[in-house]
Amino acid sequence: xxxxxxxxxxxxxxxxxxxxxxxxPRQVGKxxxxxxxxxxxGCEDLYRSWDDxxxxxxxxxxxxxxxxxYRPRASTNKPLVVLDEIHKYPQWKRYIKGLWDTHQDQLDxxxxxxxxxxxxxxxxxxxxxxxxxxxxxPLSVREIxxxxxxxxxDAPDATLTSLADLAGPPTNEAKQATDELLRWGGFxxxxxxxxxxxxxxxxxxxxxxxxxxxxxxxxxxxxxSHVEELMELITLRAGHQLSYNALREELQVALDSVRLxxxxxxxxxxVFLVRPFAGRLxxxxxREPKLYLWDWSEIQDPGARFENLVASHLLxxxxxxxxxxxxxxxLHYLRDKEKREVDFLITRxxxxxxxxxxxxxxxxxxxxxxxxxxRLSVAAKIQVVQNCAGPxxxxxxxxxxxxxFLGALPA
Numbered sequence: 115x116x117x118x119x120x121x122x123x124x125x126x127x128x129x130x131x132x133x134x135x136x137x138x139p140r141q142v143g144k145x146x147x148x149x150x151x152x153x154x155x156g157c158e159d160l161y162r163s164w165d166d167x168x169x170x171x172x173x174x175x176x177x178x179x180x181x182x183x184y185r186p187r188a189s190t191n192k193p194l195v196v197l198d199e200i201h202k203y204p205q206w207k208r209y210i211k212g213l214w215d216t217h218q219d220q221l222d223x224x225x226x227x228x229x230x231x232x233x234x235x236x237x238x239x240x241x242x243x244x245x246x247x248x249x250x251x252p253l254s255v256r257e258i259x260x261x262x263x264x265x266x267x268d269a270p271d272a273t274l275t276s277l278a279d280l281a282g283p284p285t286n287e288a289k290q291a292t293d294e295l296l297r298w299g300g301f302x303x304x305x306x307x308x309x310x311x312x313x314x315x316x317x318x319x320x321x322x323x324x325x326x327x328x329x330x331x332x333x334x335x336x337x338x339s340h341v342e343e344l345m346e347l348i349t350l351r352a353g354h355q356l357s358y359n360a361l362r363e364e365l366q367v368a369l370d371s372v373r374l375x376x377x378x379x380x381x382x383x384x385v386f387l388v389r390p391f392a393g394r395l396x397x398x399x400x401r402e403p404k405l406y407l408w409d410w411s412e413i414q415d416p417g418a419r420f421e422n423l424v425a426s427h428l429l430x431x432x433x434x435x436x437x438x439x440x441x442x443x444x445l446h447y448l449r450d451k452e453k454r455e456v457d458f459l460i461t462r463x464x465x466x467x468x469x470x471x472x473x474x475x476x477x478x479x480x481x482x483x484x485x486x487x488x489r490l491s492v493a494a495k496i497q498v499v500q501n502c503a504g505p506x507x508x509x510x511x512x513x514x515x516x517x518x519f520l521g522a523l524p525a
Contacts, residue, residue, distance in 0.1 A: 118264040138250035139383035163198040251430040252300025255520040258291040284517035292517040299411030353418035391446035434525035454482040466490040479511035
């Protein structure tokens with residue numbers, strides 16, 4: 115399956131004279147992207163994984179031997195070295211720094227990891243200034259339909275203009291991609307196979323890997339059964355405000371433990387949190403974040419699943435701008451003490467920019483959109499509807515079908 119990030123790395127990263135760190139959830143496609151980059155350069159032999167016991171044994175004696183012994187084929191391309199899960203090595207930062215400082219003129223280097231590389235604090239030497247980090251997200255509508263059209267010159271204003279110019283029903287390709295993403299999630303394996311039994315097995319295996327391997331690697335958590343129960347409770351709360359105290363009462367553990375475990379699940383890309391935006395809004399909620407899953411296919415409630423799908427697409431857009439040095443966008447939500455709420459607020463350079471509400475079938479604009487829109491002077495108010503005959507204006511709110519909206523996002 116073609117991935118947009120593969121083309122972006124090829125076109126825009128490897129001339130920067132820096133390493134590339136590629137991070138993201140387990141089984142989101144990092145190794146596939148890495149191997150395709152290796153194949154394109156004809157240096158498949160330069161892939162190494164820390165999970166490979168045979169290489170670990172050779173590594174102890176001669177850490178750089180596989181690079182020094184490499185003899186490139188007839189090619190004008192600079193060799194690419196891929197190190198997968200190397201952050202599990204206690205001295206990984208020192209190793210990477212030494213490799214890069216001594217070999218950067220002869221090769222490009224890509225480091226991948228399923229956990230966030232910045233949480234592994236076991237190395238002593240800083241890599242600051244030697245790498246750029248990129249986040250690989252699950253599939254999006256744009257990536258499925260047009261993976262090669264993600265461009266760095268995409269600007270927020272241009273995206274807003276393209277959304278305002280949408281007319282008529284969505285394309286068949288965008289509609290099919292949206293429906294399939296809702297059903298199977300955005301991880302490549304279950305999305306490509308689209309088999310119910312295999313999907314259930316994949317979900318179970320993914321959870322087991324997160325709890326039994328990844329969590330063990332970055333923490334000393336002993337009560338793994340409690341973390342598994344927490345994951346079940348979190349799945350039921352997707353799209354809602356996160357109450358640590360409510361989780362503490364259900365799990366019958368200390369509040370600090372719940373906070374710590376949720377933090378681990380964030381770092382391992384099981385959940386992500388969307389923070390409230392308060393600014394100068396009177397009586398705005400300022401503390402409780404909303405909780406979403408990286409794999410929304412686990413969510414049973416149709417409304418929560420659809421909202422999570424939209425949240426994931428918007429987060430991917432925001433991370434795209436941050437990772438590639440574009441005008442930075444951030445994702446928030448709005449809620450006040452009168453319980454008026456808007457699902458999403460995108461800030462531009464930390465200032466309110468666009469309000470977005472996600473609905474399964476209601477095409478009548480939410481009153482909260484108008485309320486907060488007037489107080490924040492946003493550039494646009496958008497209601498995204500899963501089941502909508504076609505885009506249009508309702509007052510000063512843009513009502514869009516989900517397929518058209520998600521397909522128009524630049525990432």
